[in-house]
Amino acid sequence: MTPPYALSRLLIYLVLSVGAIAMAFPFYWMLATSLKSPQEAQQARPIWVPERLKPANWRVAARLGAEGGSPLWGGYQDGRSVTLRIYTGRMGPEPQVFIPTAVGAFSDPRAEGTQIRTRYQEDHWEITFTNVSGESFRLLPAVVLLSKSYASYRPELPPDAVRSSGDDWRLEWVNLAPGALGYVFHNYREAWLAAPFGRYFFNSFITAGTQVLVGLLLAAMTAFALARIEFPGKNLVWLMILATLMIPGEVLLIPSYILLSRLEWINTYYALVVPWLASVFGIFLLRQFYLSLPRDLFDAARMDGASYWTQLVRIALPLSIPGLVTYGIFTFLGAYNALLWPLIVTDRPEMYTIQRGLQVFIGEAGSDYGALMAASTLAILPIVLGYFLAQKQFIQGVARSGIK
Amino acid sequence: MAVLLALVRLAVALELLPPWAYGVGAILLLGVTLEAMFRGFQAALLPGIGLLLVGIGWGYGNTPAVLLALLGVGALYWAWAPRMSEREQASFWGWVLVWPSLGLLLVWQIFPSLYALWLSFLDRFNFIGQSRFAGLLNYEILLTRDPLFWKAMGNTFWFVIFTVPLGILLATVVAILLNERVRLLGFFRTLYFLPYITALTAAAAVWDWIYHPEFGFLNWVLGTPGLDWLSTPQGIFALAMAPLGIHLQGFWAGPSVAFVAIMVMSLWHLLGYQVVVILAGLQNIPKEYYEAAQLDGASWWQQQRYITWPLLSPTTFFLSTLGLIGAFQVFTQVLIMTPTGGVLQDTLTITLYLYNKGFRDSDFSYASAIAVVVFTVILVLTLVQQRVLERRVNYET
Structure with a gap:
């Protein structure tokens, strides 16, 4: 007999939830890490909620950002002063403050053109940075050396890193004038500016978009002809398309690369798009669909003098929109998520697709896991957003691929 | 005319x-x-x-x-x-x-397929210098004198053995549970499905971070600080048997710990796809069968065993064929997580080896020979699979 109803329901939900948590965890971890400072990310004990996600810090970040530039994105503009308070409760040794200079830089106008003033007020140290360099900067990094003789201390904005340095605590901020968004999305902004991600996205969308649009048209034309037009040689064509189905992708890598380099198409959109325009999968899918449409529909149109082209455009295409969407989603996913092909046919950053760019970025970012996870999040964002917009089509499209 | x-x-x-x-x-x-x-x-x-x-x-x-x-x-x-x-x-x-x-x-x-066949008969084709016709030399080296090729084939074998049955089993369980008129179906389905549409490059970066030896989440959960998953070339069977005094070598040592880590990640990535496909297969099974079985007093387990599983066989057959072909194409996650193919090349896969030979060593003809061999293997395997499994597949409709 079946176990008691309520208990079995509970069990179902329990198993499903445990599985769902395991499936979703990497996404949570990616998002959380992308909002962490390096020191937060590199903890032996994981930090579940990063400082940058706490609203109290956003307010301070917005104020500091407004002092240096704008409340949203911050900045350290010429002539502005940014003031940070560190609550210590009593007046002890004066903290030492400086702006870290880039390693190996000959001169650093930001560090040299900043007047730093520290004074004690009531219960806190007030540190004021004034930009007199005549230039504006995006970030204001700062280091404060605070004596360990203070029993407790609380800076308004939590430092991104706290280290021990002799008799002092070394408090480090990557950006003291971040603004609210600049604070939360620090890693995103830095990752975005570290590599031409805008260009990568553009390339990805152009490539995937062209593949979908042109590929759809070609597949629909071929499928329609194979399903609905009697022409000599049709069986031969069909046989050839069936034969193509057996060729695995790896076989094509080397010869296609040689072909493309003979054509001097390496590092062009042609190389990214043209070899994948004709899709046997799409032809199969749509042919099946057109075969299932009633014959009379087309015969009637033929009687009324509609040419085959008109039949295709006016009858077949509108009726096959579900199939077209399925194929379109698959093609877009495949093109957008591909790494191997862009890896082979592009070696100049201006032609990288987003996945190729991300792969290079992973190699370069080293141990900056915050920026790495931020870049990864950016790379998957368009597809995830698209999924939430067209959830039904995604699921149906994938499900349909399994039903033959 | x-x-x-x-x-x-x-x-x-x-x-x-x-x-x-x-x-x-x-x-x-x-x-x-x-x-x-x-x-x-x-x-x-x-x-x-x-x-x-x-x-x-x-x-x-x-x-x-x-x-x-x-x-x-x-x-x-x-x-x-x-x-x-x-x-x-x-x-x-x-x-x-x-x-x-x-x-x-x-x-x-x-x-290009025919061209690959031609290239594989040449001696070291690259863009520099002349290449000579070398007959079956590449194949001879590849099949008899190339331990790395067999390493890659072994890894592909383990990949199929581990991920295909396990993936289908897990996906079937999840799909059957989801099919029990669960509330929040859309929510659960989304969570299971999201990894599949996530780009492998980004997903592999995240898992690389989870597997991180010092700060990785996995080591914290398991309480194994410092364990470098992706740089551990010992085979898991060898590790499991070592305390018993049995020392396994070579192929029998099993996939390395690093490769198991990559397989787990791949399983996670593909599970959502399998769930959605199996869910669609489940919804194609007529409800009347279950009603009839209930009238006859069949238990829930019996219903799953004697109705769901046989009638799902076309779907599982499709998924296992796909998994078999997919195993030969594993590339992105390996390249991201172990860029050089791991310690002692322990995570080398066929496609990564082909890529290394062709584009890192510029030996296009040797890489083509690998491609042709893979083509043949896939063809033979799918034919055998069709012959063997097709008989057991239960086609309704």
Whole structure:
């Protein structure tokens, strides 16, 4: 007999939830890490909620950002002063403050053109940075050396890193004038500016978009002809398309690369798009669909003098929109998520697709896991957003691929 | 007439062949057209043919030429259409609609496959210097003297053994549970499905971070600080047997810890796809069967065992074929998580090896030999699988 109803329901939900948590965890971890400072990310004990996600810090970040530039994105503009308070409760040794200079830089106008003033007020140290360099900067990094003789201390904005340095605590901020968004999305902004991600996205969308649009048209034309037009040689064509189905992708890598380099198409959109325009999968899918449409529909149109082209455009295409969407989603996913092909046919950053760019970025970012996870999040964002917009089509499209 | 039309189409397709083919095509076409004109057709044929030839002759690299050629076809059709019979129109349109895809498939799939076969017989083909015909030398080295190839084949084997049955089993369990009229179905389905649409590059970066030896989440959960998952080349069977005093070597040591880590990640990535496909398969099973079984007093387990599982077999068959082919294509996650193929090449996969040989060592002919061998293996395996499993697959409908 079946176990008691309520208990079995509970069990179902329990198993499903445990599985769902395991499936979703990497996404949570990616998002959380992308909002962490390096020191937060590199903890032996994981930090579940990063400082940058706490609203109290956003307010301070917005104020500091407004002092240096704008409340949203911050900045350290010429002539502005940014003031940070560190609550210590009593007046002890004066903290030492400086702006870290880039390693190996000959001169650093930001560090040299900043007047730093520290004074004690009531219960806190007030540190004021004034930009007199005549230039504006995006970030204001700062280091404060605070004596360990203070029993407790609380800076308004939590430092991104706290280290021990002799008799002092070394408090480090990557950006003291971040603004609210600049604070939360620090890693995103830095990752975005570290590599031409805008260009990568553009390339990805152009490539995937062209593949979908042109590929759809070609597949629909071929499928329609194979399903609905009697022409000599049709069986031969069909046989050839069936034969193509057996060729695995790896076989094509080397010869296609040689072909493309003979054509001097390496590092062009042609190389990214043209070899994948004709899709046997799409032809199969749509042919099946057109075969299932009633014959009379087309015969009637033929009687009324509609040419085959008109039949295709006016009858077949509108009726096959579900199939077209399925194929379109698959093609877009495949093109957008591909790494191997862009890896082979592009070696100049201006032609990288987003996945190729991300792969290079992973190699370069080293141990900056915050920026790495931020870049990864950016790379998957368009597809995830698209999924939430067209959830039904995604699921149906994938499900349909399994039903033959 | 149909033959003439086929010739028109052929000439258009010829634009993808070497230059001399233009000439042959053009002469053929012109001759045919002149003959048709003498037979008393409209003179309007001539401009159409002219446009077509000019367009093609210009070359396929530039857009105006292609447009011109298309215009030529259009003009031809316009001139010819009133005189065409129903059958001729059908054949004209059939070929016109088919040739773009067909041409692309010929040039980018069928021709390259044959070219790969040819390359594999050459001696060290790269763009520098002359390559000689070397017969089966590459195959001989590959199959008898190349431990790395067998390492990669072994890894692919383990990948199939571990991920395909486990993935299908897990996905079936999840799908059956989801099919029990669960509330929040959309929510659960989304969570299971999201990894599949996530780009492997980004997903592999995240898992790399989870597997991090010092700060990775996994080591914190398991309480194994410092364990470097992705740089541990010991086989898991060897590790499991070591305390018993049994020392396994080579293939029998099993997949390395690093490769198991990669397989877990791959399982996570593909599970959502399998769940959605199996869920669709479940919904195709008529409800009446379950109702009848319930009337006969079948338990829930019996229903799953004797109704769901057999009737799901076409779907599981499809998924296992896909998993088998997919195992030979594992590349992205390995490249991201172990860029060089791991310690002692312990995470090497077939596609990564092919990529290394072709694009890092510039030995295109050897890489082509790998590709041909893979092609053959996949073909044989799918045929065997069809033969063996097809008999057990239960096709309803």
